[in-house]
Amino acid sequence: MFSGHGGNISMLAGQVGKSKAEIVDFSASINPLGPPEYIRRIISRNIEQLCHYPDPGSTTLLEAIAQSLNLGKSQLVLGNGSTEIIYAVPRALEKKRAVIPVPCYSDYAAASRLAGLEVDTVLLLERDGFKLDLSELAARLRGDEIVFLGQPNNPTGLTVANNELRHLVESNPQTFFIIDESFAEFIDGYRSVACWNAANLIMIRSLTKFYAIPGLRIGFACAAPDICRRLNRYILSWTVNTLAQEVGAAVVGDREYGDESKRQVAELRQELEQKLRSIKGLHVFAGQANFLLVKIDSGATARCLADLLMQDGVAIRVCDNFDGFADRGKFFFRVAVKTRDENSRLVQLLARHLDRRRQTKTKRKGFSLMLQGTASNAGKSVLTAALCRILLQDGLRVAPFKAQNMSLNSYVTRDGLEMGRAQVVQAQACKLDPDVRMNPVLLKPSSDMGSQVIVNGRPVANMTVGQYTAYKPKAWQAVTAAYDSLSAEYDGIILEGAGSPAEVNLKHHDIVNMRMARYARSPVLLAGDIDRGGVFASFVGTMEVMAEWERRLVAGFVVNRFRGNQSLLHDAFHYTEAHTGRPVFGVVPYLPHLGLPEEDSVSFKSGLYDAEAPAGAHIDIALIDLPHISNFTDFEPFLAEPDVYLHIIRHPQELEAFKDKVAALILPGSKNVMTDLDYLQQSGMAECIKKIAEGGSSEIIGICGGFQMLGKSIVDPYSIESDSRDISGLSLLNMTTTMEKDKTLTRRTAVHAQSGLEVHGYEIHHGRSSTGQKMVLQVEKGERICASSADSMIWGTYLHGIFDADPFRRWFIDQLRRRRGLVSLGRVIAPYDLEAAFDRLADTVRNGLDMERIYRLLNL
Secondary structure, eight states: OOTTOSOOHHHHHHHHTOOGGGOEEOSSOOOTTOSOTTHHHHHHHHGGGGGSOOOTTOHHHHHHHHHHHTOOGGGEEEESSHHHHHHHHHHHHTOSEEEEEESOOTHHHHHHHHTTOEEEEEEOOGGGTTOOOHHHHHHTOOSSEEEEEESSOTTTOOOOOHHHHHHHHHHOTTSEEEEEOTTGGGSTTOOOGGGGOOTTEEEEEEHHHHTTOGGGOOEEEEOOHHHHHHHHTTSOTTOSOHHHHHHHHHHTTOHHHHHHHHHHHHHHHHHHHHHHHTSTTEEEEOOSSSEEEEEEOSSSOHHHHHHHHHHTTEEOEEOTTSTTTGGGGGGEEEEEOOOHHHHHHHHHHHHHHHOGGGOSOOOOOOEEEEEEESSTTSSHHHHHHHHHHHHHHTTOOEEEEOSEEEOSOEEEOTTSOEEEHHHHHHHHHTTOOOOGGGSOEEEEEOSSSEEEEEETTEEEEEEEHHHHHHHHHHHHHHHHHHHHHHHTTSSEEEEEOOSOTTOTTTGGGOSSSHHHHHHHTOOEEEEEEGGGSOHHHHHHHHHHTSOHHHHHHEEEEEEEEEOSOGGGGHHHHHHHHHHHSOOEEEEEEOOSOOSSOOTTSOOOOSSSSSOOOOSSSOEEEEEEOOTTEEOGGGGGGGGGOTTEEEEEEOSHHHHHHHGGGEEEEEEOEESOHHHHHHHHHHHTHHHHHHHHHHHOSSEEEEETHHHHHTSSEEEOTTOSSOSOSEEEOOOSSSEEEEEEEEEEEEEEEEEETTTOOEEEEEEEEEEEEEEOSBOSEEOGGGOOOEEEOTTSSEEEESOBTTTOSHHHHHHHHHHHHHHTTOOOOOSOSSOOHHHHHHHHHHHHHHHHBOHHHHHHHTTO
């Protein structure tokens, strides 16, 4: 009887071997805003009432509905969803026939036949856009029938003008009209037929669609008191349970939620309709409800299309079992209006399966993952840094992001902008130069009630809490712009929240926790500090105060700073998952000596780029500051060496003045090799570099993009980095590079051929370089990741982090010292401890977390 309905998510998930959470259900037309936030509080508060029978008269709920519609309680009948009432109506009215315009909701006919009524259908024609001709309907009426009408109709979403419908009802007093307004609340300005008070009229509504609570099953009918008494004979006792009664009484008449729902659904429906119309092979029928009827003009049937979409975890409502469609129904389907992201996913999948014009391969969107905490100082920053390093170790180019940080300890970037130090450390974990986009809003407290507000690295003003709250819409624009810009450049973003998402006094103007997670489409791991105590209560409590859309973003929990035997926690894990539906992703042990700066006590080296030259004997290394320089931290180890002066070259004049002192010149990686190579050539820097190479006394090294620049040419046939197809290199190595579609993402350990020392690092590049010149590094299978001139004075490699290894870095420096007439020191002077600390942290966290599960979460 009910097998043809949409919304059977358990069945749908089982058919394709997915969990219910993995299914995006367009087959059930439920308010995309989700239920009002206060419903969870109502249910929690009334759980203690479940040991008692519900109020058999549903007094509170009846009063709320009566007040909202300005009716008496005697004019109302409650049901376990509108379906119970639909099935009661044909039995209670004792008519011989049911006249039903079709296509329509199939239970109208099913309920009528079950009650022994003859069913007479009025066919709505596709050529008329499925509009109901009331004159044709009137011609079928004899006075011995009931008429079912959807207002709006399901699945067409069309309504009949109220004045015309009222005339029909009043002109046929012997006929009972059952008007189903289950979707009417989505229509702005709609006036219910319940206000007519007609003796031959029954209005039916469902609370479950508009208020997004189909699992609670609440429906009601409005009719004359004597009709209501007849209907109640066929309604079971205690048909509306205690929780449904309490929730229903709260939501009925919620104007704020209702107005916002109508506004958003209308906007989302219009957007979805336009996008669906743009797909070749689809015809969309305009409607007023929160769903759309769609026809496939040619090719696949709707059932075949539905099967394909289900493999992608998307369910649509095939219309082949709607009365009135018959054979033509196999080409029709109905889709609910859902959230903007979900609608976009549906459109993309439909285009992929139906529109060959759009079947070009699109670039994979970057992933995102967010760490939030049950409280401040739960370890979010360190865990974020750890995940950044773990993913980097696994060959992914990631960046950290925190929308808003509050700290007095800030850091000035290379371009003179200010950002939070925690994101600087996280950037180092990613082997990235700190970038204010990683922390677009920084608050520096100046009093108990106010802070200096820094946006995109520059001070805006000193603001009180109230002033900053009013300013937040502008801050949010800066946050989203920074995130969009940053995420476009990396494989993924690891986001950090602030404080706790459970701070209910702040949630309504949040820009750093769940609102940011939703914008970034990021799953959230909620971290708790077990060393403080009460961590599992914090997990459960935090989930309890979240809105449903926020809860959907939470993937699971991380127990942080644990000391002891982890097996003692298993019962708590099971309890937490049973209560919240979310697993614990792992346990991170207490780490008293991380070897990393804390978020609020960072002792990062000041003057990182403008340090004075060492007083004693030293060698000079020139680092070219490219416009799109990347992975600057490849060279940070040199900053701690007492016998090295790392001179940042930003202009050709600087290099010209410095060239006689240069022991080594380094070309770093670049975010845009083609553009930066053009910059070198246009600025005159390239000629200066070539002169230094001709002198033969300075070693010239290129890393990744800089390595590619050393060759004869770079070809970009797929426009990976530029519209240019090829560009000439510096021709210092006999090598050509071709930009390929697929990016190389891998960790490497190699042996430096000349020194015999081990080096390690990672590769991230599109280019493939071809050369016959000798290898600098020995790697497995002899893969080409480097090249060198015959005298080894010019060389390059794709290996980022090659100078991180202390023994190799000292050997390299000693080689430069000897060429400058200085004695080799022969031992490591300045161990690069920060890197070792990051790796130790990453190893510990990797062992504590279920990384395989995290990778599945990120679809990696």
